[in-house]
Amino acid sequence: MAQDQLAQIKKRLESEERHRLSPLACLSETAVRREPELRQGHRPDFAVDTDRILHSRAYTRYIDKTQVFYLVKNDHITHRVLHVQLVSKIARTIGRVFSLNEDLIEAIALGHDIGHPPFGHDGEAILHTLAQQHGLPSFQHNLHSVRLLEKLEQHGKGCNLTVQVLDGILCHDGEIHNRSLRPQGDISFGHFEEKCQAKAEDRSVALLPMTMEGCVVRLADTISYIGRDIEDAIELGLVQREDIPPLCQQVLGQTNGTIVYTLVADLVKGGCEGEIGFSPEISAALVQLKKFNYQHIYLNSAIKPDLQAVRHGFAALFDRYLEQLHNQESASVIFQKFHDTIGQGQRAPQRFVLDFIAGMTDDFFLVEAAKVGCKVRSTSIAEQSGK
Numbered sequence: 001m002a003q004d005q006l007a008q009i010k011k012r013l014e015s016e017e018r019h020r021l022s023p024l025a026c027l028s029e030t031a032v033r034r035e036p037e038l039r040q041g042h043r044p045d046f047a048v049d050t051d052r053i054l055h056s057r058a059y060t061r062y063i064d065k066t067q068v069f070y071l072v073k074n075d076h077i078t079h080r081v082l083h084v085q086l087v088s089k090i091a092r093t094i095g096r097v098f099s100l101n102e103d104l105i106e107a108i109a110l111g112h113d114i115g116h117p118p119f120g121h122d123g124e125a126i127l128h129t130l131a132q133q134h135g136l137p138s139f140q141h142n143l144h145s146v147r148l149l150e151k152l153e154q155h156g157k158g159c160n161l162t163v164q165v166l167d168g169i170l171c172h173d174g175e176i177h178n179r180s181l182r183p184q185g186d187i188s189f190g191h192f193e194e195k196c197q198a199k200a201e202d203r204s205v206a207l208l209p210m211t212m213e214g215c216v217v218r219l220a221d222t223i224s225y226i227g228r229d230i231e232d233a234i235e236l237g238l239v240q241r242e243d244i245p246p247l248c249q250q251v252l253g254q255t256n257g258t259i260v261y262t263l264v265a266d267l268v269k270g271g272c273e274g275e276i277g278f279s280p281e282i283s284a285a286l287v288q289l290k291k292f293n294y295q296h297i298y299l300n301s302a303i304k305p306d307l308q309a310v311r312h313g314f315a316a317l318f319d320r321y322l323e324q325l326h327n328q329e330s331a332s333v334i335f336q337k338f339h340d341t342i343g344q345g346q347r348a349p350q351r352f353v354l355d356f357i358a359g360m361t362d363d364f365f366l367v368e369a370a371k372v373g374c375k376v377r378s379t380s381i382a383e384q385s386g387k
Helices: 001-021 046-056 056-062 080-097 102-110 120-133 141-152 163-170 189-201 211-235 246-251 258-270 280-300 308-327 333-340 349-358 362-371 381-385
Strands: none
Touching: 001 258, 046 102, 046 163, 046 381, 056 080, 056 141, 056 280, 056 362, 080 102, 080 211, 080 258, 102 163, 102 211, 120 308, 120 349, 141 163, 141 349, 163 189, 163 211, 211 258, 246 280, 258 280, 308 349, 308 362, 333 349
C-alpha cells in the first residue's frame, strides 16, 4: 500500500508538470534511460538523476577541483564546486521564468563539469596530449563527464541517467559564444551517441542541446563564470576593476553581481519562443568581456605557477601507473583506490590510467606527483608576477 501511495504522488507531480510547465519544457514523464527501471517511488525521473549525481563519488571530488586559478594561497578563490552551484542557481532562476523543468536544469548544471581533471583546462589540455601519445581518443572534459556517469560510477556500472541529462552535460560548452540557442535533435540515445562520436572525432564540433533546459544551462555557464573570474582576478591583484573595457562597464557593469543581473535580465526580457538568447547589444558586450578575460586572465602566464612541473607530473604519473598495472602491483595506489573499486574490465591499461588521473583532486595529484619526484609549489599571483 505504501508503494502505491508513493506511485500516486509521482503521478500527481507529473500531472502538475503537464499543466504548469511551458510546451517548450521537457516533461519528466518523457525521460529516457538506457536501461529501463522498475523503480518505485515518489520522485520524478530528473529529480532522481539530480540525487544520483549529488551522491556520486565524482561530485564529492568537486570540492578540490580547480576552476581557473590553481596553486594560489587564497581560500576565497572559486573552486569547481562553487561554480556548478552558481550555474544551477542562475539556470533555475531563468528556467522558472520560462516555466521550464527545474529538476532537469539542476541535474544538468550540477553534473556539467564532473569530468574536469585536476588543474582545470590546463589539466584537460595536458591529458589530451597524453591521450594522443598513447593512442587514445581525444580527452575532453564534457565527454569524460559522460564517461564517468555512464561507465565509471557505481563500481563501473554507471548511474543510468536519462539521455536528456547526459545530453545537457555533453553540450554545455560555455566557452563557445552563442547569441541565442535553439534545441536541436530528437531525444534518443542513438542521436546522443552520434553527437558523442562527432565530438570525439573533432573537438571543434559545436553541439547543440536537445532540450531547452540544456540550452539554459549552457548560457548560465557563461553567466556564472564571466564576472566571477574577474572578481577572483581582482582578489589576487591580477587586474583592477578599472581595467574592464569601458563598453563592458557601461553595458554590463563592473561587478559580478551587476554583470549576472544584467545578463539574466536581458535573457528573460527577450522571452523564450522556441529559442533563448541575448539582445545584440548585450551579446556584443559579452563577446568583448570574454576577450578581456582571455587576454588578462585565462592566457596570462601569471595564473599558471609551475605549469611545467605540473605537465611533468602528469607524464611521470602516467608512466608510473602503467608500470604498476603491467607489474600487477596490488599494493599500489592505482589498485587500491581505483582498480579494486571500479574493476579494469576490458579497458586498455592506458585508458585505465587516464581515467584514474582525470578523477584526481588537485591535492591528491600533488601528493602522488611528489612520490615520483615532481615538486609543485603553491604560490601567490603576486609572487608569480613579481608584483
